[in-house]
Amino acid sequence: MKELAFSEKYKIKINDFDLKQTLECGQCFRYKRLEQNSYILIAQNRVLKIEQDQNQFTFYTTKQDFHEIWEEYFDLKKDYKAIKNSLAIKDKYLKKAVEEKGGIRIIKQDPWETLISFILSQTKQIPHIMALVEALSNAYGDYLGSFRGNDYYSFPDYKRLKDVHEEAYRGLKTGFRAAYIHDAVKRANENLLDLEALRKEDTSYIRQELKKIKGVGDKIADCVLLFAYSRTEVFPTDVWIKRLMAHFYGIEEKDTAHISRFAEEYFGELGGYAQQYLFYYGRDNKLGK
DNA sequence: GACCAGGGTAACT
DNA sequence: AGTTACCATGGT
Numbered sequence: 001m002k003e004l005a006f007s008e009k010y011k012i013k014i015n016d017f018d019l020k021q022t023l024e025c026g027q028c029f030r031y032k033r034l035e036q037n038s039y040i041l042i043a044q045n046r047v048l049k050i051e052q053d054q055n056q057f058t059f060y061t062t063k064q065d066f067h068e069i070w071e072e073y074f075d076l077k078k079d080y081k082a083i084k085n086s087l088a089i090k091d092k093y094l095k096k097a098v099e100e101k102g103g104i105r106i107i108k109q110d111p112w113e114t115l116i117s118f119i120l121s122q123t124k125q126i127p128h129i130m131a132l133v134e135a136l137s138n139a140y141g142d143y144l145g146s147f148r149g150n151d152y153y154s155f156p157d158y159k160r161l162k163d164v165h166e167e168a169y170r171g172l173k174t175g176f177r178a179a180y181i182h183d184a185v186k187r188a189n190e191n192l193l194d195l196e197a198l199r200k201e202d203t204s205y206i207r208q209e210l211k212k213i214k215g216v217g218d219k220i221a222d223c224v225l226l227f228a229y230s231r232t233e234v235f236p237t238d239v240w241i242k243r244l245m246a247h248f249y250g251i252e253e254k255d256t257a258h259i260s261r262f263a264e265e266y267f268g269e270l271g272g273y274a275q276q277y278l279f280y281y282g283r284d285n286k287l288g289k
Numbered sequence: 290g291a292c293c294a295g296g297g298t299a300a301c302t
Numbered sequence: 303a304g305t306t307a308c309c310a311t312g313g314t
Contacts, residue, residue: 123297126294
């Protein structure tokens, strides 16, 4: 047992950044809220504590770690003001979404963790996804430390999962997704899937390669492209987005490919940002029923 | 007990 | 190319 002290502190002012919005908008699953504006995040094989007071942030780590790891991870160098202005002038829904959820940053997560997390996400609600990712980490990840009675484990990489049987994943209540996880692990260990090598490839090629994994279709591939590979033009289309596109823009399509084409046309290079603002705004306000 | 959840696949027209 | 049943589990 190792109690995490969080004795290091680095304070910094950041604009267009909201901790709650960035963590709870549905892009990541490994955080724990401590108090109103205080969170634990597990990422990069570390446990990070962060606090926010207005535009003043406290990262419980060294200045060096902040600049080498977390500034990039939270995409804090980018000018989101310009992005939000471009979107807000397009229509009243984007204007509202950007006004209300303008503190979202698209974080740069690990591709493997993102891939497995979104495989687990299918037909699951966000709290269930978080529970499954946590169960997988607790079972196979490295122990990182404890804080206030909670133990934290890293997300297990594909090498760590090499000899895990499909039945073991079923034991974690992953259901039919167990076979998909097993296939992804197998492909990674057989060098049929190299997520680091894919970083430099074209978006369409990455999508094509990801879809070779069982249980990975357009939506999950697009989530990996947006949340791990920073392909910010990509517009993942899920059940919420389908409903919201009908509600906002009258796009009554069942086929996600049609919605993606509309999004590509309408949002252009800012598709990924638009998707996150609209998704979180719509879901938080229960719009589109 | 029916219905749905940040989907995808296979088997149909 | 466009539907539909089904997949496993947990929550209303």
